[in-house]
Amino acid sequence: xxxxxxxxxxxxxxxxxxxxxxxxxxxxxxxxxxxxxxxxxxxxxxxxxxxxxxxxxxxxxxxxxxxxxxxxxxxxxxxxxxxxxxxxxxxxxxxxxxxxxxxxxxxxxxxxxxxxxxxxxxxxxxxxxxxxxxxxxxxxxxxxxxxxxxxxxxxxxxxxxxxxxxxxxxxxxxxxxxxxxxxxxxxxxxxxxxxxxxxxxxxxxxxxxxxxxxxxxxxxxxxxxxxxxxxxxxxxxxxxxxxxxxxxxxxxxxxxxxxxxxxxxxxxxxxxxxxxxxxxxxxxxxxxxxxxxxxxxxxxxxxxxxxxxxxxxxxxxxxxxxxxxxxxxxxxxxxxxxxxxxxxxxxxxxxxxxx
Amino acid sequence: xxxxxxxxxxxxxxxxxxxxxxxxxxxxxxxxxxxxxxxxxxxxxxxxxxxxxxxxxxxxxxxxxxxxxxxxxxxxxxxxxxxxxxxxxxxxxxxxxxxxxxxxxxxxxxxxxxxxxxxxxxxxxxxxxxxxxxxxxxxxxxxxxxxxxxxxxxxxxxxxxxxxxxxxxxxxxxxxxxxxxxxxxxxxxxxxxxxxxxxxxxxxxxxxxxxxxxxxxxxxxxxxxxxxxxxxxxxxxxxxxxxxxxxxxxxxxxxxxxxxxxxxxxxxxxxxxxxxxxx
Numbered sequence: 001x002x003x004x005x006x007x008x009x010x011x012x013x014x015x016x017x018x019x020x021x022x023x024x025x026x027x028x029x030x031x032x033x034x035x036x037x038x039x040x041x042x043x044x045x046x047x048x049x050x051x052x053x054x055x056x057x058x059x060x061x062x063x064x065x066x067x068x069x070x071x072x073x074x075x076x077x078x079x080x081x082x083x084x085x086x087x088x089x090x091x092x093x094x095x096x097x098x099x100x101x102x103x104x105x106x107x108x109x110x111x112x113x114x115x116x117x118x119x120x121x122x123x124x125x126x127x128x129x130x131x132x133x134x135x136x137x138x139x140x141x142x143x144x145x146x147x148x149x150x151x152x153x154x155x156x157x158x159x160x161x162x163x164x165x166x167x168x169x170x171x172x173x174x175x176x177x178x179x180x181x182x183x184x185x186x187x188x189x190x191x192x193x194x195x196x197x198x199x200x201x202x203x204x205x206x207x208x209x210x211x212x213x214x215x216x217x218x219x220x221x222x223x224x225x226x227x228x229x230x231x232x233x234x235x236x237x238x239x240x241x242x243x244x245x246x247x248x249x250x251x252x253x254x255x256x257x258x259x260x261x262x263x264x265x266x267x268x269x270x271x272x273x274x275x276x277x278x279x280x281x282x283x284x285x286x287x288x289x290x291x292x293x294x295x296x297x298x299x300x301x302x303x304x305x306x307x308x309x310x311x312x313x314x315x316x317x318x319x320x321x322x323x324x325x326x327x328x329x330x331x332x333x334x335x336x337x338x339x340x341x342x343x344x345x346x347x348x349x350x351x352x353x354x355x
Numbered sequence: 356x357x358x359x360x361x362x363x364x365x366x367x368x369x370x371x372x373x374x375x376x377x378x379x380x381x382x383x384x385x386x387x388x389x390x391x392x393x394x395x396x397x398x399x400x401x402x403x404x405x406x407x408x409x410x411x412x413x414x415x416x417x418x419x420x421x422x423x424x425x426x427x428x429x430x431x432x433x434x435x436x437x438x439x440x441x442x443x444x445x446x447x448x449x450x451x452x453x454x455x456x457x458x459x460x461x462x463x464x465x466x467x468x469x470x471x472x473x474x475x476x477x478x479x480x481x482x483x484x485x486x487x488x489x490x491x492x493x494x495x496x497x498x499x500x501x502x503x504x505x506x507x508x509x510x511x512x513x514x515x516x517x518x519x520x521x522x523x524x525x526x527x528x529x530x531x532x533x534x535x536x537x538x539x540x541x542x543x544x545x546x547x548x549x550x551x552x553x554x555x556x557x558x559x560x561x562x563x564x565x566x567x568x569x570x571x572x573x574x575x576x577x578x579x580x581x582x583x584x585x586x587x588x589x590x591x592x593x594x595x596x597x598x599x600x601x602x603x604x605x606x607x608x609x610x611x612x613x614x615x616x617x618x619x620x621x622x623x624x625x626x627x628x629x630x631x632x633x634x
Contacts (some may be wrong), residue, residue, distance in 0.1 A: 052529050072532040079533040085526045089548040098544075102535035150534065 001186050002063045002153045003028040004049060009058035020210035021058065026203075028063075031180055031187045033197040036207035037233065042190045045207075048158055049188065051075050062153065073102070075154075078147030084139045086131040092118070092142050095125035099150035109227045117149040122178070137168045144176070148183070154181075155187040161196065172200055180333050194234050198222070205327045206230050213353070227353040228276045237324040239278045244269045252350065258298045258319045264345040267352065268323040276354040281326040283347035286314055296343045302336060316341055388610075393543035414600035418608065424581055428610065432582040435497065435572075436565040436612075439504040443561045444554060446505065447512040451553075454513070455520025466517075470510045480506060481574040488575055495577040503571040511529045512557035519553030559616050566612050583609050 004026040011019040019041040026032045034042035036180075047053040049060055051072030059066050067075055078099075086095050096117060097110040118124050121141040131139055131143050140160060147155060158177075162171045177200055191197055197204050198218045206214045206221070214226045225231040228239045242256025247269045254261045261277070269275060300318035307313075312332055314325040316339060325341060327335060333339055394400070398411030416469060418425040454466060472480070484503065485494060493499030527549065531541040547554075569584040576585065590602045 047529075050529075052532060071530075071537070073535045073537050075533075076535075077533060079530065081526055081530065083524070083526060085524065087527065087528040087531075087545055087549075098531070098536075102540060146534070156533075225405035350425055 001029040001184055002140055004154065004186065004188070005059075005060065005061040005064065006045070006049075007059040009043070010056045011048060011053065011058065012056045014309065018210055019048070019055075022210075023206060024212060024215065026186065026188060028186050029184045030202035031177075031189055031200050033201035033204045034127065034188065034207055035192070035194060035197040035201075035204050035233075037192055040207040041210040042207050043158055046158055046190050046302045048155070050077055050079055052154055062297065065157060076150070076152050077154045077156055078150060078152035080140075080143045080155075080157045080160045081148050082162050084131075084136075084143040084163075086139055086142055086146075091130050091347055092123070092134075095131070096140060096146045096149055099146065103150065112158060113149050114145075117145045119149070121145045121175075136164050137172060140164065140172060141175075144179070148179075148185075155185050157187065157189045160189075161190055161191075162193075169196075206233070208233075208326055224349055225278075225351065227351050228278070231278050231351070237281055238284075239276060240321060241276050242276060244271050244273050244275055247271060250278075251345075254350075257319050258323075259319065260344075261294075261343065261348065262295050262345045263348040263350055264351050265348070269349065269350065270314055274354070275350050277348055277350040279343050279348045281313070281324040282311075282328065283344060284323065284325045285342040285344070286316070286325045286327055286333065286339050287342070288333050288338075289340050294342070297340050297347055298343075299338055299340050302333065302339050305332070305334065307332070314339070376547050391603045391606055394467045395607055397600045397603075400599075411600075414598075414604040418604045421616050424586060425583075425605065425608075428581050428583050428586045431497075431580065432566055432584075433612075435501060435504070435580075435582060436562045436608050439508060439565040440558045440561045442501060442519035443505060443508050443512045444558065447509060447516055447557070451513050451516030452520050455517040455523065456525060468514050472506045473510050476572070477507065477570040485574055486500075494575055495579040497580055500572050500576045500580045503575040504565045504568055506571065507568065508561040511564065515557035515560065516550065519550045523549055531546055559620065562615065563613055567609065 004024075006022050006024040006026075009019060009022040009024075010340075011092035012015070034045065035041050043294060044053060048055050051070060052069070055068060058068075060068050062075070086100065090098070093111075093114050093276060096114045099336065100113060101109045114123070114127065114149070115218060118126060119142055122137065123145065126134070126138070126142070131142070134142065140163075143160070160176075161172050173196060176189075189197075196273055201218055203215060203217050204221050205212050208229060214221060214230055216224075222234060225234060225236065231239055240256055240258065240261075242261065245253040245255050245260065247253075247267075250264050250266050251268070252263045252265055252269055254263065254277065264279065284337055298318045300316040300323065301313055303317050303322065304315040305312065306315075310328060310330070312327045314327065314333070316323045316325060357472060393407055395414050396410055396412060397407040398413060399408035400407035400409075402530050417423050450469070454462065454469075479502065484506075488494040488499050488503070492500075493502065523546070527545050531545045532538075536544060566582075567584060568582075569588060572580060572582050573585055573588065576582075578585070587605045587609065590598045590605065
């Protein structure tokens with residue numbers, strides 16, 4: 001199982017910079033997810049790793065050896081596309097065995113390996129069928145089998161689940177995850193779906209506009225997004241701004257849209273500088289008590305109350321900002337116009353990167 | 356109840372009209388063959404008779420006689436058309452691929468340009484290239500005529516091939532490359548089978564156009580390259596003067612490839628074949 005290193009990798013199409021000097025260390029034997037909106041350069045990066053696109057600048061290393069000059073058919077990678085791309089004029093066995101045939105493996109051996117890998121993807125007995133006869137999920141599994149049967153050093157997947165319906169997506173997600181855990185093959189998975197990324201990834205590389213803005217495991221990414229853009233892409237609510245009033249060892253005071261906010265976070269924040277911070281909706285306490293008593297407590301007008309089973313969602317208007325609160329305490333503040341919300345200083349996160 | 360009947364009656368009427376229309380079309384195509392057949396079996400036929408005065412198989416005897424040029428012409432025509440088809444496929448493959456898959460400035464102009472042989476009068480073009488061919492020593496030769504035949508046939512081949520390429524996913528080739536196939540293997544194992552319908556369609560058009568081509572063969576071939584169309588011209592008022600029976604026999608012989616291909620296409624190229632490369 002190989003590690004992949006990207007060094008100052010760059011791709012320009014005319015004047016357009018699709019991939020802008022990317023540096024990344026992709027760990028061996030793990031699933032790394034490239035997450036980002038459409039057009040951010042994640043597919044282009046993947047194709048450069050595959051060798052299907054030539055980089056304008058920079059280097060790609062498999063186990064610390066440069067492969068930039070190696071043609072795609074010699075890189076020994078398995079690739080699964082969004083549209084499965086099964087060869088329509090070949091049946092399942094021929095499709096899956098194609099990579100082996102190109103490597104001049106003996107027909108008997110091909111037959112054996114195809115049988116094994118079809119078992120792995122739960123498609124035993126499908127050898128004679130043609131792609132047109134298969135369902136979407138089955139086609140995708142054939143595509144995966146085809147990529148795996150050649151024993152690749154690297155598995156590249158470009159939004160392979162985007163064409164499937166919701167239920168199938170979730171099934172295939174677990175399937176891919178368990179498969180990778182079994183085979184321990186270095187996998188790079190490209191998606192724009194952050195839920196998918198959270199479930200699958202050992203590490204996530206978030207990409208915007210051709211650059212990697214954060215590379216962390218899912219938990220760190222979720223709890224400590226590096227910038228408001230990342231947080232917003234991950235679906236975070238409650239992104240606020242303010243000016244730093246004071247900054248000491250583990251206490252930062254911010255003059256914000258809500259009022260004065262105290263944050264227990266260590267970091268070097270320049271006084272007077274504008275910062276952005278966030279707090280998760282489920283970390284905010286809400287009460288019908290109007291009086292603003294202690295620190296980090298603010299009064300606002302309840303604009304909307306949404307009952308969602310075990311959770312109540314409140315939209316509170318505090319100083320022109322709508323704050324989302326998720327209350328799991330099983331009580332409902334109904335008929336109440338004003339409420340006070342309390343932001344725990346330990347649960348607030350100031351973005352290290354802002355502007 | 357009444358409403359139901361009138362719907363059915365209208366439907367039956369429309370079906371009836373369709374049958375009448377089809378029948379008329381069939382007649383329109385087949386009726387001209389009747390005098391041809393009659394003439395080919397004529398010894399002598401003059402007005403006001405509706406049928407030949409004297410029947411005879413002179414025309415057919417002549418056509419298949421060793422001393423006539425007919426058998427040789429059949430052979431030459433078939434060989435020429437096959438050769439032109441082969442050349443056409445090879446020449447049009449790459450341009451069609453580019454036209455079908457890539458975007459570039461002036462693409463529509465190039466496309467129109469490649470279709471221009473269908474608009475420009477063949478005689479003008481033939482006379483134009485004749486002087487060049489003479490200088491190159493290609494006039495009056497089989498090869499020269501073959502090259503000239505590419506002019507009216509390239510538009511068809513290019514059109515058919517670029518159409519299949521347009522629907523051919525680039526992903527197929529990328530997928531094959533990632534699986535270990537070099538560019539050549541990718542072409543033979545993946546690209547070719549999927550674009551085959553386009554190649555077949557283009558080939559059929561090319562063969563038929565080349566088989567029936569007269570102007571280019573006559574002018575560039577200079578009478579030395581004798582195809583069926585040239586022979587036909589001959590017997591329609593060339594050296595041999597008017598000879599309707601032989602002309603008719605030759606015309607019938609010339610129709611045969613077209614009819615064969617109609618039957619072959621109907622059977623061989625099934626629906627699924629055409630949907631292979633399409634998603």
